Amino acid sequence: MHFDDKIPIYYQIKAHIYHEIITGTLQPGEKLPSVRQLALDVTANVNTVQRALSEMIAAGIIDSKRGKGNFVTMDETKITDLKTQLITEQVARAYQQLHALNLSDEEILNSLKHYMTQRGNAE
Amino acid sequence: MHFDDKIPIYYQIKAHIYHEIITGTLQPGEKLPSVRQLALDVTANVNTVQRALSEMIAAGIIDSKRGKGNFVTMDETKITDLKTQLITEQVARAYQQLHALNLSDEEILNSLKHYMTQRGNAE
DNA sequence: ACTAGTGTTCTATTTATCTATTACACTGTA
DNA sequence: TACAGTGTAATAGATAAATAGAACACTAGT
Incomplete structure (x- = not known):
C-alpha cells in the first residue's frame, strides 16, 4: 500500500x-x-x-x-452517514482552499470541469 | 495560527x-x-x-x-506558475478522492454546486 | 569600530508515530 | 482439554518533527 x-x-x-x-x-x-x-x-x-x-x-x-x-x-444508516460526511469534508476542504487562492465560485467550477475533460481525453 | x-x-x-x-x-x-x-x-x-x-x-x-x-x-512568471500548480494539485486531489468514493463526474459537480449554494445562503 | 537587525547553522531535548515482540483474553473445534 | 485463530494490551526501541537555546555570518547605520 x-x-x-x-x-x-x-x-x-x-x-x-x-x-x-x-x-x-x-x-x-x-x-x-x-x-x-x-x-x-x-x-x-x-x-x-x-x-x-x-x-x-x-x-x-x-x-x-x-x-x-x-x-x-x-447498520446501513451509519454507512450512508459516513459517506455523506466524507464527501462533505472533501468538497468543503477543496472549496475552501481554492477560495483562499482568490478563485470565484465560477472559476472553481471551471477548473474542475477543465480537469475532468482533460482526464477524460487521456483515458 | x-x-x-x-x-x-x-x-x-x-x-x-x-x-x-x-x-x-x-x-x-x-x-x-x-x-x-x-x-x-x-x-x-x-x-x-x-x-x-x-x-x-x-x-x-x-x-x-x-x-x-x-x-x-x-519573477511574476514563477508566481503565476505556482498558482497554476497549486490549483491543479487541489483540484486533482479532490477529484480523485471523490471519484474513489464512486461518485461520477456529474455527482462530483453537483456536490460542489450544492455546497456553494448552501454556503452562499448561510452568509 | 560598534551595534542592531537580519539569515543560517548547530546541539540537545521532547513528543508523536511506527515498529518489533511478547503476552494475555476470548471463540470455536477437534 | 488442547489448540488454532482471533482481538487486545504492554513494553522497548527507532525515527521524524518540533522546540529551545546558542552561536555564527552578513548588512546597514551610527
Whole structure:
C-alpha cells in the first residue's frame, strides 16, 4: 500500500478501509481480514492497524468481537452517514482552499470541469 | 495560527506563505517579516519557519539575502506558475478522492454546486 | 569600530508515530 | 482439554518533527 509520508499511516489505513466500506467492497456485516492479515496486506504493524481500527470501532462503523474478528456494521444508516460526511469534508476542504487562492465560485467550477475533460481525453 | 496536527507544521507554514504570495498580500519583490518575527506570528519555532523558507527558496519563490531579509521573487512568471500548480494539485486531489468514493463526474459537480449554494445562503 | 537587525547553522531535548515482540483474553473445534 | 485463530494490551526501541537555546555570518547605520 502506498503511503503519503506527510500523514500518519494509521490515518491512511482508516481512510482506505472506509473507502472499501463505502464503495461496497466490504459489505455490511462482512468480516474484515484479521488484524494480522491486514497488517500484512498494507505492510504495516499490527499495532498501527489496531489504532486505525480502534477509531473506526469508536465511530461505530466497525463491530469488534473478541475471538471472532472485526465486522462491518449492519447498520446501513451509519454507512450512508459516513459517506455523506466524507464527501462533505472533501468538497468543503477543496472549496475552501481554492477560495483562499482568490478563485470565484465560477472559476472553481471551471477548473474542475477543465480537469475532468482533460482526464477524460487521456483515458 | 491554527495547525492541523496531522500535517507537519513547516508544511502548513509554507502553504500559508504561498497563499499570501498568490493572493497578492505579499507583492513581488516585497520583503517578508524576519524569520524571528514570522516565528512569533505563526507561534512556531525559528527553525521550523526556516525549514519552510528553505523549501520556498529552493523552489525559487523566495530570494534570501543574508543580513537583509527574505524577499518574494520579482519573477511574476514563477508566481503565476505556482498558482497554476497549486490549483491543479487541489483540484486533482479532490477529484480523485471523490471519484474513489464512486461518485461520477456529474455527482462530483453537483456536490460542489450544492455546497456553494448552501454556503452562499448561510452568509 | 560598534551595534542592531537580519539569515543560517548547530546541539540537545521532547513528543508523536511506527515498529518489533511478547503476552494475555476470548471463540470455536477437534 | 488442547489448540488454532482471533482481538487486545504492554513494553522497548527507532525515527521524524518540533522546540529551545546558542552561536555564527552578513548588512546597514551610527
